[in-house]
Amino acid sequence: xxICFPTEKPQGLASMVLDxxxxxxxxxxxxxxxxxxxxxxxxxxCHVHGMCEPSKALGGRAVDAVVAGGIGxxxxxxxxxxxxxxxxxxxxxxxxxxxxxxxxxxxxxxxxSSCECRNGGGCRR
Numbered sequence: 001x002x003i004c005f006p007t008e009k010p011q012g013l014a015s016m017v018l019d020x021x022x023x024x025x026x027x028x029x030x031x032x033x034x035x036x037x038x039x040x041x042x043x044x045x046c047h048v049h050g051m052c053e054p055s056k057a058l059g060g061r062a063v064d065a066v067v068a069g070g071i072g073x074x075x076x077x078x079x080x081x082x083x084x085x086x087x088x089x090x091x092x093x094x095x096x097x098x099x100x101x102x103x104x105x106x107x108x109x110x111x112x113s114s115c116e117c118r119n120g121g122g123c124r125r
Contacts, residue, residue, distance in 0.1 A: 001032045003101065004063040005094045010039035013095035019069035022057065028094045029061065032102065037094075054079050067097050067106060076109055 006024030007015040018024045022044070029038045044057035054066075054075050065085045079086050087106040089097050100106050 001065060002063045003030045003032065003065045003067055003098070004028075004058065004061075005030070005066075005089070005097065006068050007094065012037050012039070013093060013098070015094045017067060017069060017089040017092065017094060017097055021054070021066060021068040021071040022075055027058065029063065030094065030098060032098070054084075055082070065101065067101055071109055
């Protein structure tokens with residue numbers, strides 16, 4: 001499984017997972033089968049708030065899942081349309097969240113738990 005985590009600073013598995021996907025300066029990409037860890041910059045960081053394009057943000061990189069503390073409804077919809085599952089991270093590191101997702105202990109986001117980024121809305125958690 002190839003899993004994407006939004007992060008502030010690229011520190012591999014020790015990176016802290018950020019609350020919002022689209023506002024992350026970068027991402028840690030973990031391939032659990034190949035046991036590899038890559039770090040990439042957010043290629044869509046300057047998007048209009050609430051209009052994140054996940055495939056652009058990831059530089060066209062294909063992933064199976066995203067694990068984030070929060071995600072906007074538009075980004076959630078776009079990721080799901082691509083067949084990407086989106087999970088709610090716990091406050092902690094990429095490594096801590098890897099253990100939880102592999103143990104099936106992270107909940108999937110749904111439209112009601114996403115962040116409404118338009119018209120001054122906020123996260124509905």
